[in-house]
Amino acid sequence: MVTLDRDGLIAAIECKDPAFNEALRQEAFRTKVAHIGTEVYLRGLIEISNICRKNCLYCGIRRDNASCARYELSDAEVLAAAARAARQRFGSVVIQGGERTDAAFVRKITRLVKAIKQIETDSEGGRPLGITLSLGEQPREVYEEWFEAGAHRYLLRIETSNPDLYHRIHPQDSQHSFERRMEALLDLKAIGYQAGTGAMIGLPYQTAADLADDLLFYKRFDAPMIGMGPYNPNDETPLTLSGAPYPSDAERLELGLKMIALLRLLMPDINIASATALEVLSPRGRELGILSGANVFMPNVTPDEQMVKYNLYDRKTLLRDRPHPGESLFADSLGESLRNGRITIGFGRWGDSKHFTASKP
Ligand code: SAH
Ligand code: SF4
Numbered sequence: 354m355v356t357l358d359r360d361g362l363i364a365a366i367e368c369k370d371p372a373f374n375e376a377l378r379q380e381a382f383r384t385k386v387a388h389i390g391t392e393v394y395l396r397g398l399i400e401i402s403n404i405c406r407k408n409c410l411y412c413g414i415r416r417d418n419a420s421c422a423r424y425e426l427s428d429a430e431v432l433a434a435a436a437r438a439a440r441q442r443f444g445s446v447v448i449q450g451g452e453r454t455d456a457a458f459v460r461k462i463t464r465l466v467k468a469i470k471q472i473e474t475d476s477e478g479g480r481p482l483g484i485t486l487s488l489g490e491q492p493r494e495v496y497e498e499w500f501e502a503g504a505h506r507y508l509l510r511i512e513t514s515n516p517d518l519y520h521r522i523h524p525q526d527s528q529h530s531f532e533r534r535m536e537a538l539l540d541l542k543a544i545g546y547q548a549g550t551g552a553m554i555g556l557p558y559q560t561a562a563d564l565a566d567d568l569l570f571y572k573r574f575d576a577p578m579i580g581m582g583p584y585n586p587n588d589e590t591p592l593t594l595s596g597a598p599y600p601s602d603a604e605r606l607e608l609g610l611k612m613i614a615l616l617r618l619l620m621p622d623i624n625i626a627s628a629t630a631l632e633v634l635s636p637r638g639r640e641l642g643i644l645s646g647a648n649v650f651m652p653n654v655t656p657d658e659q660m661v662k663y664n665l666y667d668r669k670t671l672l673r674d675r676p677h678p679g680e681s682l683f684a685d686s687l688g689e690s691l692r693n694g695r696i697t698i699g700f701g702r703w704g705d706s707k708h709f710t711a712s713k714p
Pocket of ligand 2: 414451
């Protein structure tokens with residue numbers, strides 16, 4: 354139903370016909386099930402710190418946002434969150450946070466990666482937790498140190514594959530360079546990480562052609578996993594304050610789901626995350642992401658007190674990813690699709706991308 358070349362992708366992205374969009378999502382869901390099954394892999398998301406040395410114009414935890422109350426989880430808090438993820442049989446964790454390159458932080462991550470590997474699990478014969486890091490651009494030696502410590506996946510979004518748009522949504526200085534970001538992605542891949550990337554969807558100034566180019570970029574980069582999601586405004590950021598228009602909530606939700614669907618058709622066996630940012634736009638946002646072709650779900654295991662301070666964008670509600678008495682773990686977030694069996698959960702599975710495994714000798 355869609356030609357997967359640039360023109361076909363642009364036409365699909367621009368199409369506002371609800372019947373077409375629904376049929377596209379259904380086709381992507383069928384493609385996913387045919388290639389990788391109904392199973393959704395879990396990654397417990399640990400938001401380690403909202404301290405950041407960068408100043409991305411769209412991000413609520415940017416360095417110059419004086420009204421952001423900063424925090425950093427202690428080693429004990431991170432390990433408790435990882436242990437909680439292991440107890441709930443999530444199989445993997447993601448450690449995400451603001452970008453920091455100071456020696457104390459680098460060593461802390463190395464120490465924590467090693468310690469998380471020691472946490473007992475009942476996954477696949479006691480296999481330790483899988484670890485994804487998402488801690489921004491780092492010197493190659495740091496990526497190597499963390500890889501040797503035991504991290505094996507890294508998520509670094511390109512944010513947009515259009516260098517001009519990249520420059521419009523970042524300060525014009527050497528700390529925010531498209532070329533440097535690209536180089537960091539290549540470093541990650543060369544070291545042996547499963548290097549995931551992604552972009553924001555529905556940004557000010559972004560065109561349908563930009564979004565089509567993002568999809569083609571993922572394909573060219575041969576990414577084993579993609580974590581992309583809607584842009585959501587944060588009222589304290591220069592990008593929101595500039596008044597530059599961007600698509601409505603309903604449009605960004607539709608676009609976010611459509612990008613997942615198109616990517617699934619383009620790359621049938623990769624891991625695609627259903628972004629938290631979808632949940633801001635609909636209470637069923639992440640479930641809809643999975644029904645549109647995503648296969649990775651990241652329950653937030655950050656303590657509540659800090660989670661509310663990790664305001665990349667304005668969060669309307671606290672994510673309800675905690676188990677409730679008498680209810681199944683994902684009753685809120687995945688409920689209906691779990692009950693009718695369209696989604697099954699890969700408890701205790703690392704959930705490496707089939708694409709990545711298939712490409713290894
Ligand atoms: N500092 C690291 C990781 C934390 S930020 C990094 O930048 O790579 C993780 C992601 O949050 C970013 O890649 C960006 O795509 C996303 N993000 C930041 N502000 C956002 C916003 N206003 N709306 C949607 N996503 C946002
Ligand atoms: Fe920092 Fe990442 Fe936010 Fe940029 S997007 S300001 S690097 S946390």
